[in-house]
Amino acid sequence: MTEIEQTGEEAVETETLPLDAWHRAKGGRMVEFAGYWMPIQYEGIMAEHLWTRENAGLFDVSHMGQLHLSGEGLDDALEAVLPGDVKSLAVGRMRYSLLLAEDGGILDDLMLSRWPDGIYMVVNGAVKWEDIGHLREELPDAITINHFEDRALLALQGPKAFDALKRHTTGKWPLDALVFMTGGPFQIGGIDAWISRSGYTGEDGFEISVDADKVQEVADLLCGELEVKPIGLGARDSLRLEAGLPLYGHDLDPTIDPIEGDLGFAIQKRRREEGGFPGAARILGHYANGSPRKRVGLTIDGKLPVREGAKLFDGEREIGVVTSGGFAPSVGAPIAMGYVPRDHAAPGTAIAAEVRGKRVPCTVTAMPFVPHRYVRKQGG
Amino acid sequence: MPRYYTEEHEWIDVDGDIATVGITDFAQGQLGDIVFVEVPDTGAELSQGGDAAVVESVKAASDVYAPVDGTVTEGNGALEEDPALVNSDPEGEGWFFRMALSDKSQLDGLMNAAAYKAFCDDL
Numbered sequence: 001m002t003e004i005e006q007t008g009e010e011a012v013e014t015e016t017l018p019l020d021a022w023h024r025a026k027g028g029r030m031v032e033f034a035g036y037w038m039p040i041q042y043e044g045i046m047a048e049h050l051w052t053r054e055n056a057g058l059f060d061v062s063h064m065g066q067l068h069l070s071g072e073g074l075d076d077a078l079e080a081v082l083p084g085d086v087k088s089l090a091v092g093r094m095r096y097s098l099l100l101a102e103d104g105g106i107l108d109d110l111m112l113s114r115w116p117d118g119i120y121m122v123v124n125g126a127v128k129w130e131d132i133g134h135l136r137e138e139l140p141d142a143i144t145i146n147h148f149e150d151r152a153l154l155a156l157q158g159p160k161a162f163d164a165l166k167r168h169t170t171g172k173w174p175l176d177a178l179v180f181m182t183g184g185p186f187q188i189g190g191i192d193a194w195i196s197r198s199g200y201t202g203e204d205g206f207e208i209s210v211d212a213d214k215v216q217e218v219a220d221l222l223c224g225e226l227e228v229k230p231i232g233l234g235a236r237d238s239l240r241l242e243a244g245l246p247l248y249g250h251d252l253d254p255t256i257d258p259i260e261g262d263l264g265f266a267i268q269k270r271r272r273e274e275g276g277f278p279g280a281a282r283i284l285g286h287y288a289n290g291s292p293r294k295r296v297g298l299t300i301d302g303k304l305p306v307r308e309g310a311k312l313f314d315g316e317r318e319i320g321v322v323t324s325g326g327f328a329p330s331v332g333a334p335i336a337m338g339y340v341p342r343d344h345a346a347p348g349t350a351i352a353a354e355v356r357g358k359r360v361p362c363t364v365t366a367m368p369f370v371p372h373r374y375v376r377k378q379g380g
Numbered sequence: 381m382p383r384y385y386t387e388e389h390e391w392i393d394v395d396g397d398i399a400t401v402g403i404t405d406f407a408q409g410q411l412g413d414i415v416f417v418e419v420p421d422t423g424a425e426l427s428q429g430g431d432a433a434v435v436e437s438v439k440a441a442s443d444v445y446a447p448v449d450g451t452v453t454e455g456n457g458a459l460e461e462d463p464a465l466v467n468s469d470p471e472g473e474g475w476f477f478r479m480a481l482s483d484k485s486q487l488d489g490l491m492n493a494a495a496y497k498a499f500c501d502d503l
Binding site: 040041044045046047049234237238303304305307326327329334356 | 412413415416418434436437438439440441460463
């Protein structure tokens with residue numbers, strides 16, 4: 001018995017996370033991911049996935065890159081490398097954005113937060129060193145980039161995340177002050193933390209940045225709550241797939257531009273009108289006229305999982321490829337996302353995926369597969 | 381009825397010239413939640429070490445190999461409806477297929493329960 005598809009990538013030297021021993025003590029099965037040993041699961045992907053949708057799951061995402069940028073002209077400088085509206089981002093607000101190559105291809109997707117003294121940026125672990133190199137290259141010397149290598153990042157996700165976190169949170173504001181895509185400084189059990197109401201599961205939840213040498217204390221406090229269990233990478237992947245959220249390196253890469261990736265929402269109106277970001281001509285052309293191909297969701301007939309790499313067909317004609325796919329525990333069936341030509345991107349379009357030589361009927365579907373449950377109003 | 385094991389974590393129960401094949405409890409534990417099993421068609425000719433079945437967990441697809449040469453006499457239809465049988469009863473109701481053995485001497489190269497346990501303990 002041998003795994004057909006390898007999920008991990010070979011790393012030069014696999015590093016350990018600040019919570020490495022904690023994961024192992026909790027029964028985490030460790031795998032190599034993005035250059036780190038990370039827990040793929042504890043009790044099982046299915047149970048962890050469903051627990052997060054019903055209760056609250058704690059994810060260690062300390063492999064991600066946490067950057068702080070500051071300096072004169074920062075907003076203009078950032079707007080030259082990404083298509084988001086940075087200038088209108090008020091203190092405490094977050095925005096999803098994309099680091100773009102010269103031709104408009106996506107180098108990474110990331111989160112920007114306005115801090116009083118600059119911009120806090122969270123980038124993908126697998127490409128963080130490339131991102132830092134790119135930013136150093138592209139941003140003017142006046143901009144200082146600080147890589148928070150001494151900070152850990154946790155995500156607490158699920159409908160009961162708020163209740164569990166609130167019991168331990170103190171600060172200038174109550175935790176209720178945060179709504180989706182906002183953040184601020186708090187203390188958790190007296191430990192300084194930057195908490196944002198955001199995540200990668202489609203559920204309400206929080207992301208928590210703390211000093212690496214205090215992260216175990218925070219993880220223990222949160223996992224001491226009845227609603228909270230530690231959740232591995234496996235469920236993180238199935239949760240984000242159901243939420244329709246792309247995974248960089250799989251659903252997005254440098255050959256794909258934001259419109260092809262169905263991420264047009266990340267280019268705010270002023271930026272669409274003014275341009276001035278890498279690949280603006282291509283991207284705005286695609287925005288106005290549609291892109292030749294587009295990322296779509298797929299529901300699968302039957303039970304056979306359709307996974308990354310499966311080719312997509314319209315009759316005998318190969319039209320695209322699956323970039324993520326698998327069994328969706330909350331849907332109770334396989335789902336996938338992938339790229340198809342524009343004329344096949346309308347929800348309801350019937351196509352087929354090829355798995356081990358067999359054609360599996362599937363249907364283009366609007367995403368998310370499971371409704372988002374973000375808390376957008378205060379008091380929620 | 382003797383039971384043999386392979387280093388690929390298949391088990392094989394032999395009853396005369398017919399053998400029943402599945403994956404071990406160790407294997408299902410490693411795979412996690414099984415969501416799909418593809419068993420070979422009746423009549424399929426299998427050769428030792430060749431692809432015989434595919435088992436899909438939430439995270440990945442894995443090949444199951446034929447432990448010995450033979451001809452498939454029956455696939456476990458119950459796995460189509462309930463692939464999780466492989467998790468709940470891997471060495472019983474969760475069997476994959478039955479085959480008519482072509483060369484019983486191949487069984488001599490497989491492990492018995494004690495040897496397989498020692499093999500897993502070393503992993």
